[in-house]
Amino acid sequence: MLRRILLTALCCAPLTVSAELRHFVASLDNSQWRITQNNPVSCQLEHNIPMYGNAVFSSQASKKLNLDFMLEMWRKPEKVTKAELVSRAPIWRPGIPDKKLTEITYQRYFNGEVPKAEAWTMLNELSKGMQPTFYYADWYNKFERVAVGLSAANFHHKYSQFQRCLSNLLPYSFNDIAFTVLNFKSNSTELTRFSKQQMDRIQEYLSYEPEVELVLVDAYTDSYGGRSANKRVSTRRADMIKKYLMESGIQQNRIVTKGHGEERHVAANDTLAARAKNRRVIIQINKNG
Structure with missing residues (x-):
């Protein structure tokens, strides 16, 4: 009787497939942030993601303070892709729960963009030592997921420079x-x-x-x-x-x-x-x- 119950349970249990995760993020040792534009017309803060591309925060002279974020990929999306942006703790800060920030859509053959409000949130999370991370399904294999993270290591000094640049932008575009x-x-x-x-x-x-x-x-x-x-x-x-x-x-x-x-x-x-x-x-x- 017990054997019949076990067989029934195995037969009727839902099949789940654990998706393999490929994670792109700079290590503690090679995480680099750099200011690539620093003048009253344009401010730009960049971060290299090894084997993947660049994360770019930028702002231009304007009547209103603005901020753009671009995830520049070496290999552009092959199809329209839904992605989830999550703030997660780095491996050296265990126990801190993940926080979902937003969902975005990668357009085919285009870099990933994040709206202004969420871009500011990403900078705020980085300043707390968190890793804003994009999760999406691989374009060729639905059983693989991709995670692309921004490392907070070596972030604060360059972020201070970026903020000073923002404060000096001209009030017209x-x-x-x-x-x-x-x-x-x-x-x-x-x-x-x-x-x-x-x-x-x-x-x-x-x-x-x-x-x-x-x-x-x-x-x-x-x-x-x-x-x-x-x-x-x-x-x-x-x-x-x-x-x-x-x-x-x-x-x-x-x-x-x-x-x-x-x-x-x-x-x-x-x-x-x-x-x-x-x-x-x-x-x-x-x-x-």
């Missing part, structure tokens, strides 16, 4: 200067006070990121005065802006200027305020990436 309209005083190459402030922002930003692809400078005048004289004035204004840009580090061959004179008005010329709008230079900046 590239998009805030990429298309700028500057205005001039009447019959002059002198910018208005507000436009001087705008030009100062452009110069400051580009002094930290001079490798732009192309800058277009188009200068215009109002209709007050002769047409040929206005053409010359607009050319001088465009050249003046070009000089400012070159002082910011932009190479001369990447700046294209043109003086249009009194063409393409944006307002009527029958009032002082309208003519002031027409006395303008438009700066368009393009960069790679």
Whole structure:
């Protein structure tokens, strides 16, 4: 009777397969963090994951503090993959329970990205000595799982540098200067006070990121005065802006200027305020990436 019960139990018990786990994480000895960008335009903190790729935290100059996280994989996902992000204790801190942070989706052939809030949480967990770890099923073998961890070893010093960089980011972004309209005083190459402030922002930003692809400078005048004289004035204004840009580090061959004179008005010329709008230079900046 007992034998029959045991056979029945074995027959009806669910079959479970223990998935093999491949774990990628830096050891205590080879864990390295490094600051790869450190200026008022961009901050970047990187960590190498041996045999797998890089973990990258980055933030850019902007009106609002931002943070991006990218898991750069040497071998990109072969298909859309669900992954779970867990904060776990390293092996030298036994007894601390795991904490689930979020779930993300790896898109096919793309690196893994984490939303802003969870990226901040990852940094906070690292500062506590924890290991943010991604778990997902292998793309080729459903019976294998992959774990990709960020080691907290040697983290704190570089994180302090990263935080100092964040505190010094400019309070405006590239998009805030990429298309700028500057205005001039009447019959002059002198910018208005507000436009001087705008030009100062452009110069400051580009002094930290001079490798732009192309800058277009188009200068215009109002209709007050002769047409040929206005053409010359607009050319001088465009050249003046070009000089400012070159002082910011932009190479001369990447700046294209043109003086249009009194063409393409944006307002009527029958009032002082309208003519002031027409006395303008438009700066368009393009960069790679």
